[in-house]
Amino acid sequence: MTLATLVQWKDMWQTVVASVVAGVGITFAFSLGIWGTGQFVEWSRDDRPAAATAAGVIATVAFLAVAAAVIVSILVMTQK
């Protein structure tokens, strides 16, 4: 037996890909949410309603994406 035959490469590869996508994706989406919130506050203060609304929408979508990713990850766990 060699290492190549002992390791379940397909499962390992899928684990790595899922980890990278989820770990980086969630952090990116959450950061985008914080950026959107910050810009919403700043542009609202600067009296730029259209830009502020766009930033608010980005923040909302980003935070919803984080919530969806968390829920999906838990559901995937329970289905095996």
Add this chain to the structure above:
Amino acid sequence: MSSDLILVIVVGTALAFDFTNGFHDTANVVATSISTGAARPQVAIGFASLLNFVGAFISISVAATVAKDVVDAEVITPTIVFAGLIGAIAWNLVTWYFGLPSSSSHALIGGVVGSAVAAAGFDAVLADGLVGKVLVPAVVAPIVAFLVAGLAIGISYRVVGKQRPGIVTRGYRYGQIVSGGLLALAHGTNDAQKTMGVITLALIANGTLGAEADPPTWVIVASATAIALGTYSGGWRIIKTTGTRIIKMDAAQGFSAQGAGAAVILASTHFGFPLSTTHVINGGVMGSGAAKRLSAVRWGVAGNIFVAWLLTLPMAALIGGLTYGFTRIFGTGALGPVLVTLMALSLVAVAFSRRARQGAPVEAVGA
């Protein structure tokens, strides 16, 4: 009658291990939240404890790996499982005493493998399961967590770099409630399953369950309860090492480290890899520190942790093997396990009283 008594001792010892696992690994789950000020220590620990309990119910893939893929269940006896557990608990306590976040999972698997080898030779070890599902993931997972956390913090700094610090810090602190919760859930599901797996292995070895049986419900509930109670009791010494001594974290780093750790553990649990959650979260912590500035990581502390990681499997295996040899001096009955249990309880009492005399729990930074 004798085998049933041994089985009761094994189940009790396994649940004690599960308790020490939660106690030992509390740091993995809550240290980053506490050190960045995202949550007060008692709140973070209570929250983590609850989610560890819940997490134990969401999968049994890892339990199946521990029970069926690491050692040959046909040659295993409850005494072998008992000796392996003692090896794991002893190594957990040694590393706890010195404040090192070593792996409870590798201690458990090392202990069981060591006692199995002592009892039945190397044929008792299932090499493909041990290498393919334990050793290789043990190397890969912390590296992936390191890279994911590093990449994630790099991206997040670019996205929020020009924002006011106040809103960024507050935002990531709120985010850490989610990422810390997810990490606690991931920890509960991966680590509690190892105890379920070991108890199931002992039940199979005793003939109580069939060879292909899954963990019974009472095993799942008992394991979930033990790890949750252990987590609530908390390991303050290791919280300090993970939370402040590896790197000095900001909230964004804490979030990315926890997010990376949770992603790696949940993905691995889905495929039944019994990971070291300690290795993974420490990999994430180091990755989030190194991405900001390599010198931000206290590599000396990281080196000590690395040495503890390297020693864990062989040392737990050695203690497990020696324990099995000791129990056999008294025959195959319950006397050996009973004597070892009494000795272990005495040593635990001495270790806790010495540690209690040497210092009060550390104060949280930024809490």
